[in-house]
Amino acid sequence: MIDRELYRLYANLPVYRRHIEQAKDIIQGILRYVKRPYVAFSCGKDSSVLAHLVLQFAPGVPLRFLSSGETRLVHNVDDVLEFYRFRGAEIQEVNIDRVFSDEWINATWDEQRKAGRGDLELLNDNSFDCIFMGLRAEESRPRKISLARNQTSGLPRFCHRYKTGKRLNMIRCCPLANWLMEDVGAYIVEHNLPYLDWYDYSGFEGRTTARLTGDAVRQNALFWLKKNKPENFAVLAKRFPEFRLFV
Numbered sequence: 001m002i003d004r005e006l007y008r009l010y011a012n013l014p015v016y017r018r019h020i021e022q023a024k025d026i027i028q029g030i031l032r033y034v035k036r037p038y039v040a041f042s043c044g045k046d047s048s049v050l051a052h053l054v055l056q057f058a059p060g061v062p063l064r065f066l067s068s069g070e071t072r073l074v075h076n077v078d079d080v081l082e083f084y085r086f087r088g089a090e091i092q093e094v095n096i097d098r099v100f101s102d103e104w105i106n107a108t109w110d111e112q113r114k115a116g117r118g119d120l121e122l123l124n125d126n127s128f129d130c131i132f133m134g135l136r137a138e139e140s141r142p143r144k145i146s147l148a149r150n151q152t153s154g155l156p157r158f159c160h161r162y163k164t165g166k167r168l169n170m171i172r173c174c175p176l177a178n179w180l181m182e183d184v185g186a187y188i189v190e191h192n193l194p195y196l197d198w199y200d201y202s203g204f205e206g207r208t209t210a211r212l213t214g215d216a217v218r219q220n221a222l223f224w225l226k227k228n229k230p231e232n233f234a235v236l237a238k239r240f241p242e243f244r245l246f247v
Contacts, residue, residue, distance in 0.1 A: 001203065004189050007182070007189040008186070010182045010183075011190045016183055016186055020183075020187070022157075024175075026173065027054055027058075029155075029156035030155065030156050031058055033155065037061050037130035039064065041063035041064055042134075043075065043077040043081065043196060043210060044208040044209070045185075045188060046136060046184060048194075050175065050176055059089070061132070062089075062090040063090065063092065064092045064123045065092065066094050066096065066210060067096075067210050068095070068096060068097055068099060068211045068212075070236060073225075073236055074225060075196045075198060098112035099112060099239060108240070109212075109240040109242060109243070113212075121167075130171040131171070132173050133172060134176050135147060135177060136174075136176050136179050150172070152171075156173070157177075158174040158177040159171055159172065184204060197228075223246075233247075
């Protein structure tokens with residue numbers, strides 16, 4: 001359950017206001033360097049907060065959303081998408097369906113999951129020069145190390161210009177790097193942002209993806225889906241009979 005009153009109280013703390021101002025400074029700072037940024041948007045709590053912040057200063061920045069065949073069976077992503085679309089945001093959905101598409105109809109869950117590991121790069125193309133990402137150091141040690149090490153001199157804090165690979169010369173900007181989960185929850189409550197209904201089960205401590213990943217299954221996503229959306233679980237279990245072994 002989401003303790004909204006607790007987050008309202010947290011929103012009164014100086015640390016929360018300081019983190020918001022730091023994020024805004026990073027966003028405004030990097031916008032002076034780039035011409036064609038986008039927000040990597042998953043409809044999760046972090047990307048939703050990030051989108052709300054970025055759009056205050058650059059309302060034309062698109063929200064690019066990578067979805068799959070199971071996305072809308074697992075999460076109420078359209079509630080989040082419509083919130084931003086109604087406010088004028090440009091939503092660019094990239095759908096890569098390895099679940100129900102004809103060419104993948106015989107693949108196991110594990111086979112299609114492994115095949116999709118590099119799909120996030122499909123959000124990038126040569127027309128973009130910056131990607132806003134909702135990465136936070138608190139989430140894991142590897143992420144903390146990456147955010148600390150990958151910062152380019154001359155750019156705002158937590159911004160990194162790629163020097164190699166498919167993102168050559170693109171800038172990664174992570175304005176929420178220093179935020180805590182409490183900051184994210186307080187911002188959502190303060191601004192009445194919609195959120196995925198999974199968080200009512202896991203709290204904002206939980207993590208979500210637009211795909212049914214191994215981490216999601218380990219966090220009991222299938223148990224939750226069978227209990228709360230049995231019709232949707234039945235569709236997925238018919239497609240992937242192995243799911244019945246997890247519940």
